[in-house]
Amino acid sequence: MPARQPAKPRARRNTSEARPYHHGDLRRVLIDAALQLAAEGAEISVREAARRAAVSPGAPFRHFPNRDALMSAVAEEAQRRFRAEIEVALEQAPAADPFGRFRAFGLAYLRWARRNPAHFEIISTGRYFAHGSSAELTRDNAELIALTEGILIEAAKQGLLRPADLKRIQIAGRALVYGFARMNLDGHLSRWGVEEGEIERMAEGVIDLFIAGIAKV
Amino acid sequence: MPARQPAKPRARRNTSEARPYHHGDLRRVLIDAALQLAAEGAEISVREAARRAAVSPGAPFRHFPNRDALMSAVAEEAQRRFRAEIEVALEQAPAADPFGRFRAFGLAYLRWARRNPAHFEIISTGRYFAHGSSAELTRDNAELIALTEGILIEAAKQGLLRPADLKRIQIAGRALVYGFARMNLDGHLSRWGVEEGEIERMAEGVIDLFIAGIAKV
DNA sequence: GGGAAATGTAATCGATGATTACATAACGAA
DNA sequence: TTCGTTATGTAATCATCGATTACATTTCCC
Known part of the structure; x- marks a missing residue:
């Protein structure tokens, strides 16, 4: 791999500067x-x-034709980190327990969004650049969608769900989690009387409420 | 009320202009x-x-000390329209039917957000100005929150709900609706394979799914 | 070595939010 | 009515930003 070292310039012409003309990366x-x-x-x-x-x-x-291209690269990096953290969290949850996995997914999602509000904003909002322009972003996103889909399919297979359209459940679940993340991000939660210290607990409660709502009674 | 007429200036000095120096409003x-x-x-x-x-x-x-103040005034106007439309929709739903009211609320919310995406963005995002700065905005918002709270309290009073913390249900419901609105706004729905024509139906489905989830079985 | 390609610099442009000094109109008290 | 005070609009100017162009320096590779 061509991981170039900064490669100290052979001949230095400059009187005092330490940095070489070319920047490295x-x-x-x-x-x-x-x-x-x-x-x-x-x-x-x-x-x-x-x-x-x-x-x-x-x-x-x-390096970037315009500002949008920089933003797009920034979003790619943020999305990579986001996806990585969620996948790590999911490794802790056994595949045989779909609700546990759903819960782990939601909590990891919300925790990352809360810890990295500005980055979450960039990757989710589509206001800073054209989302369709980055294949990597699209792929990472599709991967997360497929993840939740797999979880729900497994739940259905085990007969854990009340009868309902799977896609509808999936979108509702995502809307719930996304909405909670954004409410926090957009400062709605404080307007709703949720204190900073309660947020984590409220996130769990909301996710559990949703799971209880779709689970067979 | 001092609703000043534009008050045709008594003496016109200008050679050709139609508009007076002062603008009216x-x-x-x-x-x-x-x-x-x-x-x-x-x-x-x-x-x-x-x-x-x-x-x-x-x-x-x-008229505005800075751009933020203009944005704030814009948000106030948008929020007024938003609230008005929701309240009109709720007038059609009988107070004795909490789930019907919840459904009407959600649908009116989502329809307005869909028809006025940029305005919805301004009033919900808190990225364009400091939301705390406008008392009117805060009041309109609190009014909507109180509305959903009243609906849930009525549902509980009628014994329609499964046992659960009311505030938790309220926030989950709002997160669901807000999340769906934002997913649409942020272009997520198309990434989830929801066609433009399906959105309205999907919105209903998601709301109904939530109601079914909190309703006593 | 030496030329081509890559990468950084300097200068410049048009748009924007904001401020200041000044011009004009509206209002109200004498 | 008149005249000073206040409200409101204009003109000129500034700093910042994204973007482009001409030029300089360095690296790469034949």
Whole structure:
């Protein structure tokens, strides 16, 4: 693999500067800077990312045709982390217990969204760039959808569900989890009188309520 | 009430212009222009609103200290319309039928969000301004929350619910509806294979599924 | 070695939110 | 009616941002 080292320039011409003219991996650094900007609650701007990479304002455009492309790359990275964390959580839940898996999925989803609000916003909102433009993003997303679908199919196979259209259950479940995550993100929960300390517990309660609602009595 | 007429200026000095120097009700016109900008899917910019009001770029700042204040006023107007439409829908549903009312609420909510995506986004996201700054917005919102609370209390009083914490049910229901609205808004539904024509039906199905889940069996 | 390609810089453009000094109209008290 | 005060709009200006272009430097590969 061509993991280039920064490769100290052979001849240094500069009087005092330490950084070589070429940056090493500016693309990567810009994405990380943007991710951190978001995490700090700031707007992501190309210039600020460039500033943090100690590079001229025009440099980023060598790696991204426009701001949207940077945002798209940022979203890809965030979505990768999101998916990875959920999959780790699911490894702890036995495949034979669909409701346990559903619960684990929902909790991991909500926990990540809560810990990474700005990143969650970027990957879920489709306001920062055209979501269709990234194949990787689409793939990661489809993978998560397939995951929940598999869980529900298993539940149906075991005869755990009340009679209902599977797709409808799946979408309702996702809407519930997505909605809770966004209510928190958008500051609705405090307006609903849910204290910061209660959120985690309320998340569990809401998920369990949903499961009880679809489970055969 | 001091509903001032535009009050044709007594003496006209201008050679050809039709519009008087003072605008009549620029504040109102700016809000409407901004609402229309949003409805057209464009970004709301102070300058563009001023342009549409045929007024200089600095004029809006006589009525709004900054862009956020304009956005806040826009949100207030949108939220007023939102609340009004939901309340009209609820008038059609008898108070004695809580589930019918819950259903009517959800459907009216989702229909408005679907027909006014940009306005819904503005009032729900809290990304465009500080939501706490508008008392009117807070009041309209609290009113809607109280509405759903009343519905659930009535359902409990009639013994229609399975045993569960009311607040938990309320938040779950709101998360479900909010989540569905946002999934649609954020383009998730198409990624989930829900065609445009199916959305309305799917919305009903999801709401009914939730009601069935909380109803006593 | 040396030329082509990649990558960064500098200068510049148009749009935006915001501020300031100034112009004009409306209002109200004498 | 008149005249000063206040409200409201204009013009000019600034800093920031995304984006483009011409140019400089470095790396890569034949």
